[in-house]
Amino acid sequence: xxxxxxxxxxxxxxxxxxxxxxxxxxxxxxxxxxxxxxxxxxxxxxxxxxxxxxxxxxxxxxxxxxxxxxxxxxxxxxxxxxxxxxxxxxxxxxxxxxxxxxxxxxxxxxxxxxxxxxxxxxxxxxxxxxxxxxxxxxxxxxxxxxxxxxxxxxxxxxxxxxxxxxxxxxxxxxxxxxxxxxxxxxxxxxxxxxxxx
Amino acid sequence: xxxxxxxxxxxxxxxxxxxxxxxxxxxxxxxxxxxxxxxxxxxxxxxxxxxxxxxxxxxxxxxxxxxxxxxxxxxxxxxxxxxxxxxxxxxxxxxxxxxxxxxxxxxxxxxxxxxxxxxxxxxxxxxxxxxxxxxxxxxxxxxxxxxxxxxxxxxxxxxxxxxxxxxxxxxxxxxxxxxxxxxxxxxxxxxxxxxxxxxxxx
Numbered sequence: 001x002x003x004x005x006x007x008x009x010x011x012x013x014x015x016x017x018x019x020x021x022x023x024x025x026x027x028x029x030x031x032x033x034x035x036x037x038x039x040x041x042x043x044x045x046x047x048x049x050x051x052x053x054x055x056x057x058x059x060x061x062x063x064x065x066x067x068x069x070x071x072x073x074x075x076x077x078x079x080x081x082x083x084x085x086x087x088x089x090x091x092x093x094x095x096x097x098x099x100x101x102x103x104x105x106x107x108x109x110x111x112x113x114x115x116x117x118x119x120x121x122x123x124x125x126x127x128x129x130x131x132x133x134x135x136x137x138x139x140x141x142x143x144x145x146x147x148x149x150x151x152x153x154x155x156x157x158x159x160x161x162x163x164x165x166x167x168x169x170x171x172x173x174x175x176x177x178x179x180x181x182x183x184x185x186x187x188x189x190x191x192x193x194x195x196x197x
Numbered sequence: 198x199x200x201x202x203x204x205x206x207x208x209x210x211x212x213x214x215x216x217x218x219x220x221x222x223x224x225x226x227x228x229x230x231x232x233x234x235x236x237x238x239x240x241x242x243x244x245x246x247x248x249x250x251x252x253x254x255x256x257x258x259x260x261x262x263x264x265x266x267x268x269x270x271x272x273x274x275x276x277x278x279x280x281x282x283x284x285x286x287x288x289x290x291x292x293x294x295x296x297x298x299x300x301x302x303x304x305x306x307x308x309x310x311x312x313x314x315x316x317x318x319x320x321x322x323x324x325x326x327x328x329x330x331x332x333x334x335x336x337x338x339x340x341x342x343x344x345x346x347x348x349x350x351x352x353x354x355x356x357x358x359x360x361x362x363x364x365x366x367x368x369x370x371x372x373x374x375x376x377x378x379x380x381x382x383x384x385x386x387x388x389x390x391x392x393x394x395x396x397x398x399x
Contacts, residue, residue, distance in 0.1 A: 046238055047231040047389070054232055064238055131227065138228035151385070156200050158230035159336070159386040163204065169334045169385060181205050182218070189221040 020144070023088025030078040038075055041092075046071075048139050049096050055132045056100050066100045073099040089140050093133060141191040149184030152177055199226055233389045296381060296396040305329040308381055308396045310341075321369040323353065327381070330358040330395070336386035339395075341367055343376040349391035351376065355384065 021040070029037035049070055053063035077095050081088065142150055151170065155161045163181070167174040202222050210218065296308040306329045313322035325341060333339070338357050342349030354367035378398035382391050 043390075046234055050234060050238065051231045064235060067238055134224060135228040135231075138224045139231055142225075142228075153225065154388070155385060156205065157225045159388075161386065162200075165334070169337060178205075178207070182207075185206065185218040185221045186214070188225070189217040192221065192224060 023092060023140075024081070024083045025088075027078050027081040027088050027091070028083065030075060031081065038071075041074070042071060044140075044143065045092060045096075048136050051135055051139075052093075052096055052132050053100050055135075056097070057104060062104075066103055069103055070096050070099040089137065093136050097132075137192070137195065138188075141188055144191060145184055145187055149180050149187060152180045153184045153188070156181060230387060231389075294379065294398050296379065296398050298396055299394050301383075301393050302395040303329055303331050306395060310379060310398075319370060319372070321371075321373060323367045323369060325356075325365045325367055326362060327358055327365075327396075328362045330363070332359045333357060333383070338384050340382050340384050340392070342380050342382060342391055343369060343371060343373070344378045344380050344397070345376055347377065347380075347397070349380040349382055349394065353379070 021037075023041070023044070026037045026041045026044075030041065046067060050063060050067050053066040053070070054060065057063045057066060074092065074095055081091055085091075142153060145153070152166055155166045155169065156163065161169065163177050164174055167177045170177070202219060205222070206215075206218055292312040294310045294312065296310060298306045306327070308325060308327040308330075311324040311326075313324070315321050323341075327339070330339060338355045340349075340355045341353040343351040343353060345351075351369075351371055353369045354365070356363070356365040356367070380391070380394045380398075381396040382394050384392040
């Protein structure tokens with residue numbers, strides 16, 4: 001009798017490894033003047049925001065300035081966040097994007113949100129906006145994964161390591177790397193369910 | 198080079214599950230890695246700059262500063278003064294702080310940190326001596342951080358280690374009273390946030 005491979009159906013994990021405060025919780029604490037919550041949000045979003053600013057401004061120095069100013073803006077705007085209107089991540093993205101555009105406009109600088117009159121090759125403003133939000137949202141979702149799954153996905157996708165290199169680096173069996181990759185992708189698919197289709 | 202989807206997940210998934218995972222795979226590729234934070238962005242803006250953060254409560258600020266100073270005195274004071282001795286390489290030592298291994302550290306790992314005198318610009322030179330740290334795979338490295346509430350928050354430099362003992366000169370360009378100790382972490386390739394803490398003064 002011919003042997004057939006048994007399809008693996010991954011269960012959607014219902015329990016997260018470590019409960020974390022949501023972005024919305026942090027924003028509500030920031031609205032009350034909680035500097036610890038502000039620091040937590042900064043640790044969570046400084047790099048995504050720098051990535052967004054770099055995409056929009058295409059200049060490292062200007063982008064770094066924009067990050068500093070955008071967080072000051074988030075601190076000031078936090079009282080206007082309403083949890084009943086939605087989660088914190090899209091609100092933060094909108095505040096950040098507006099702060100970067102406003103800042104650039106005030107200085108007479110151009111961002112991808114203000115397209116030049118002549119069409120340049122490459123992605124247009126709409127595509128750039130979409131790409132920026134994808135990056136923002138995906139990194140936020142990866143940050144929510146349990147650390148063992150997050151580690152293998154980051155090493156595989158963003159550090160360029162092969163699965164055997166990941167196994168060597170983390171000192172775990174290759175089979176564990178494969179299992180964690182699958183479960184990490186499955187959990188990420190759950191977290192991003194219905195988005196970007 | 199982008200990772201191959203079939204290499205990562207195999208070919209034995211049900212079609213629906215395969216489509217779901219493929220979507221997540223494509224999003225990860227589209228997202229790309231995040232940029233590294235420069236030292237100037239490593240600290241949270243607006244906490245100290247009350248003028249940038251108008252809602253900040255000055256009384257609370259003062260209380261935090263006093264608490265931070267007290268913690269810094271208690272923790273950093275755990276070292277011993279060496280009377281500004283100068284080593285053969287000209288390093289002027291003012292204080293030595295021992296670091297203790299966490300359960301994540303290799304067996305027998307230890308470190309000490311000799312703090313030099315602050316220069317006029319505000320840099321604190323440090324001579325870090327680590328013992329029994331493992332040689333890491335390519336692109337892995339160690340990092341020293343200043344900690345707040347025991348969490349690594351401000352980078353003081355990175356290094357690799359080979360052999361039983363390694364000595365490295367690093368620098369802390371910060372006001373030390375804002376922190377409560379140091380931590381040494383293991384960093385994965387391209388990991389720019391603090392990795393697993395191996396040694397700590399807290």
